[in-house]
Amino acid sequence: MTSAAPAQPLRRRHCLKLFLAASLLVCVLAVVAWQTRERWLAGMIHAWVVNDPVERVDAIVVLGGGSQYRTFAAARLFKNGQTMRVLYPDIALSVEDVSLGRTISPETELIGRVLEHEGVPRSALEIIGRGVNSTHDEILAVRAWAEHHHARTILVPTDPYHTRRLSRLGRKLFSGSETRLLVTVVDPPGYRWQEWWRDERGVTVFQLELIKSVLYAFK
Amino acid sequence: MRWLLAAGLVLAVMLVVLRQPLLRGAAHLWIVEASPFAPVDAVVVNASGRHSILDRSAQWVRDGQATRMILLRGETRATDRAGITPPILETRLRQLTEQGVPESARVLVGEELLTYHAEVSTLAAWARSHAVGPVIFPVEPFATRRVARLARRVLAPAGVRAMVVPVAVPEYDVDRWWQSKEGLLAFEKECVLALYYWWRY
Structure with a gap:
């Protein structure tokens, strides 16, 4: 004691x-950390983004939610001879669309119009899925199309931050299948994605993608 | 220790049981509710292009609550530049004509405004060279806190008294925001942006 x-x-x-x-x-x-923030934030985003080498593929897919830039990128890839077919989803109608008596979502319609305007012939276009409202739904629709057409490679141009979740989802949903889902980066308008922390849009999109990635990891 | 565990358990049960009033209360605490206002000089319509905000603003002008409408110009989309879609502003002006808002009551301000900060700053700069009385600034409910703070910090020094008014949007119901994906995302986004604005502006 x-x-x-x-x-x-x-x-x-x-x-x-x-x-x-x-x-x-x-x-x-x-x-x-504060003094070197620009370096590690930039490094983090480059580690996050997945950008597969572009090759000739069976189809290019335009996902919903980025019709102002993903569609133009898909049309450019088509014109470069990367594919003979462009797919885009039948996106779910919103409450407002239903109240206005629409039968096809304005975004689905817009994607088709942009592709045709940019020189993709109507015969090369195909709408997939029905009333999709998430990346998961869209990739399920792509898988159904790929199985039916025995596709080997499919290319999806999308926003940089979205590439990781999409790539992971592609590996998961196409595991055991003969199809490979490739992902390529499209520069979104309005901000520099390499410096997301500098701009309100960059912050909004990046944090949203982080949350969705966590949610998808548990799905 | 046992008491602490019991208290934690009781708290957890209460949170689960009372989650609906708590979440609803959180939304109402977040939203800056506007007090009733006398007729104002103008209603400011932001560049978001939301139908509900445009419709409500047109109604205020028709009812004499606002003398004129200040329309902030938003971004030119890639499809507008390619001539595939008409610019949002063109569509809105047509809607205003259909809703009985005369051309003489409309003022167009700014170019390529992408954020609330850009909109409010442009409006403040414009107000310094034009006589502007009190204005109503209708925005979607969860954005009211962020915009009201901006209005106090940016518009007030320019001599503009702005009343930020929440206008319901069809994507979510503020009394059940946690039950829809759109509501959850809107609330979460606003919390993050409020922090970003607090830090940056």
């Missing part, structure tokens, strides 16, 4: 030293 008494202040002093050292280390790390 008497020998344990002096050990108490010693132990307390030791804990205090440890706490101070840990606090100092955290502060130093925080300062280093």
Whole structure:
């Protein structure tokens, strides 16, 4: 009992030293992280993005949600001779579409119009799926098409941050199949994706993609 | 320790049981509700192109709640440049004509405005060289907190008193926002953007 008494202040002093050292280390790390933020944020985004080499494929797919740029990229790839067929999904109608009596979503219609305008003949176009409203639904529709047509390779041009989730989903849904899903980056308009933290749009899109990636990981 | 565990368990059960009023309450705390207002000089229509905001704004002008409408010009889309779609602004002006808002009551401000910050800053710059009285600024419900703060920090120094008014959008119901994907994403996005705006502006 008497020998344990002096050990108490010693132990307390030791804990205090440890706490101070840990606090100092955290502060130093925080300062280093802040000073080098541009480098590691840029490195993080480059590690995140998947960009497969573009090759000749059985079909190119235009996914919903980016008709203002993905569609133009798909048309360019078609004109470069990368494929003979362009697929795009039948996107689900919104509440507003239903109330307006629409039977096809404005985005599906717009994708078709853009592709034709950009020189993709109607005979090369095909709508896949029915009322899709997520990347998962879209890739299921692509898989059904690929199985039916015995396709070997399919190329999807999409936003940089979306490529990782799409690529992972492709590996999962096409595992055991003869089809490979390739993903290529399309520059989104309005911000530089390499510097997402500098712009409101970049922040919005990147954080949303992070959340969706986590949700898809548990799906 | 046992008491702590029991208290934690009770809290967890309460959170589950009371999740609906709690989530609804969180949304209503977040949304900046506008108090009733007297007739104002103008209603500011942002570049988002939302039908519900345009319709409500047109109604305020028709009812005499606002003398004129300040329309902020948004981005020119790739399909507009290619001549595939008519510019959003052109469509909105046609809708306003159909809804009885005369051309003389419309003012077009800015170019290629992509964010609320760009819109509010452009409006403040414009207001410095034009006489602008009190304005109504209708926005989607969850964006009210962010825009109200911007209005206080950017519009007020330019001499513009702005009342930010939430206008319901068809994508989600603020009383059940957690039950739809659109509502969840809208609330989450606004929380992140509110932080971003607080840090940046």
